[in-house]
Amino acid sequence: MLPRSSCAFHPERPGHAACVACRTVVCQECATAYDGIYYCARCLAARRAGRGRRRAPLGWVLMALATGALFFAGARLAVWSVVLLAGLR
Amino acid sequence: MRPARTFGLLDVLDEGVEAVAAVGGPFLGLFWLLALPLRLAQAHFLYEAVQLGGEAARHGRYLGELALLQGVLLVPWCWGRAVFVRACRLGLEGQRPGLAALRVGALPFAGLLYLTVLVEALTWATAWTVVALPVCVLLSALAAGAAPFIERPGLLDPLRQLLRHGGRALVLVGLLFVMAWAVIVALVNLHVLFQAGVWLAGAVPGTDPGRWRALLHWRNPRYWLVLLAGALLLVEPYLLGAITVFVHKQRSRSSGEDLRLWLQRLRRSVAA
Numbered sequence: 001m002l003p004r005s006s007c008a009f010h011p012e013r014p015g016h017a018a019c020v021a022c023r024t025v026v027c028q029e030c031a032t033a034y035d036g037i038y039y040c041a042r043c044l045a046a047r048r049a050g051r052g053r054r055r056a057p058l059g060w061v062l063m064a065l066a067t068g069a070l071f072f073a074g075a076r077l078a079v080w081s082v083v084l085l086a087g088l089r
Numbered sequence: 090m091r092p093a094r095t096f097g098l099l100d101v102l103d104e105g106v107e108a109v110a111a112v113g114g115p116f117l118g119l120f121w122l123l124a125l126p127l128r129l130a131q132a133h134f135l136y137e138a139v140q141l142g143g144e145a146a147r148h149g150r151y152l153g154e155l156a157l158l159q160g161v162l163l164v165p166w167c168w169g170r171a172v173f174v175r176a177c178r179l180g181l182e183g184q185r186p187g188l189a190a191l192r193v194g195a196l197p198f199a200g201l202l203y204l205t206v207l208v209e210a211l212t213w214a215t216a217w218t219v220v221a222l223p224v225c226v227l228l229s230a231l232a233a234g235a236a237p238f239i240e241r242p243g244l245l246d247p248l249r250q251l252l253r254h255g256g257r258a259l260v261l262v263g264l265l266f267v268m269a270w271a272v273i274v275a276l277v278n279l280h281v282l283f284q285a286g287v288w289l290a291g292a293v294p295g296t297d298p299g300r301w302r303a304l305l306h307w308r309n310p311r312y313w314l315v316l317l318a319g320a321l322l323l324v325e326p327y328l329l330g331a332i333t334v335f336v337h338k339q340r341s342r343s344s345g346e347d348l349r350l351w352l353q354r355l356r357r358s359v360a361a
Binding site for chain 1: 134135138139141142143145146149152153156157159160199200202203206207209210213214216217241242243244246247355359
């Protein structure tokens with residue numbers, strides 16, 4: 001417990017932990033340990049929303065297209081580089 | 090672990106070596122198994138280019154096929170790196186890296202693959218400058234360390250995570266310098282080992298070490314390219330271990346250690 005510091009959402013309650021994301025002091029009820037780290041309800045909700053966005057199909061499609069394009073571009077660049085370097089010998 | 094704000098190159102190296110030792114043989118073996126085909130393919134690709142010399146431009150299709158093979162072999166290598174980094178991270182968190190280390194999420198793996206092919210393309214695009222090569226090696230290792238923290242799929246978040254963990258440039262440059270020396274030392278040791286093997290083979294009746302001596306001569310480009318591949322294989326786990334520790338320490342500034350110190354200061358100021 002944090003001595004003489006009170007919860008940002010419940011001023012009458014003593015502070016129990018500080019949210020790792022926004023550093024707000026919160027009481028025992030407001031603090032949630034996630035992965036061994038304390039978060040306030042607001043930041044935990046934001047984190048969960050972020051997890052939801054992981055399923056964003058557009059992001060996956062873009063990443064797959066970029067990976068494929070870079071894969072072929074990398075192969076072309078590799079050939080150009082070694083031809084250039086081998087020609088310098 | 091020392092407080093995050095005070096860490097230096099030696100802390101990262103010491104704890105990196107400890108992390109690799111804690112991971113143990115099975116994960117090291119798995120990593121080597123998955124990285125070996127890529128390293129040999131790279132050695133073969135460079136050997137063919139060296140052999141072709143000025144004629145290389147006429148064999149673009151053949152070299153292109155070899156380059157594509159390298160690209161395909163990046164996939165198992167990436168997975169091996171993701172597993173190895175995860176095992177190191179579990180070790181740093183005080184857990185035993187068992188089968189849990191094999192469960193690399195789809196997003197970290199896809200993000201790592203995206204960053205790896207990006208850095209690979211950058212490497213080849215700047216290979217002629219030579220000086221950019223170490224930077225690309227560092228970026229590639231940093232991508233493996235930062236990939237577990239990618240939060241959403243897309244083009245920007247993997248890059249953001251890579252840049253976010255790229256602070257403390259002096260430590261990273263020092264790390265690169267040490268690893269470059271380690272590669273040279275490993276190269277010399279492997280060469281001595283092979284020469285000792287040929288010398289010992291000469292003592293066995295019925296064997297002709299002459300042919301092996303010619304093959305394992307430093308003037309044979311294939312031999313020293315394979316030696317270089319071997320040296321990179323030996324050193325890479327230590328680079329990954331050190332990068333994992335580096336990222337862990339960077340992140341602990343916004344989690345455990347840093348928060349504990351901040352709470353201590355808060356308590357002191359309230360008590361005063």
